[in-house]
Amino acid sequence: METINRDWLFKLEVQAGRQTDKTLRDAIAQLERILDQRASRPDIKPRKSREVIRREQVGYMTLQLEKVSCGKPKCKRCKEGPSHGPYWYGYWKEGKRTRSRYIGKNIEGADILQPTPTQ
Structure with missing residues (x-):
């Protein structure tokens, strides 16, 4: 498992502390959409041409x-x-x-x- 960059995590915590609960929930929803999109990335097989x-x-x-x-x-x-x-x-x-x-x-x-x- 990849470790989280501590500087990035610290900046995220600082920014999260300044946001409303609704904004944080929206951010979580967006991150979940990104993860879903990554899971459905197409496996591209090149055409003969x-x-x-x-x-x-x-x-x-x-x-x-x-x-x-x-x-x-x-x-x-x-x-x-x-x-x-x-x-x-x-x-x-x-x-x-x-x-x-x-x-x-x-x-x-x-x-x-x-x-x-x-x-």
Whole structure:
């Protein structure tokens, strides 16, 4: 089990002492939602037309940097496998379904966590 950083815990206790009971209950509810989202993170299996270069976790979303095949039969770049990109894609769960979203070449400045999944 991971130990809690004492400085972080001290700051949390100081801040908690300044909050109302309702605010603390709301914070607990939000933390429980975060834990539920982590538990339902999608297990992403790469498609045949893609090659995963890198994978990161941001909140409820799994980000993958992928090289992709365009699917055009005469594409010279794709003859030996996925060769376009790499591009970032975001994956998340909505109920039993895994959803995905194209993010782009760079994730810097992208509003990654939008759209928020519906529960």
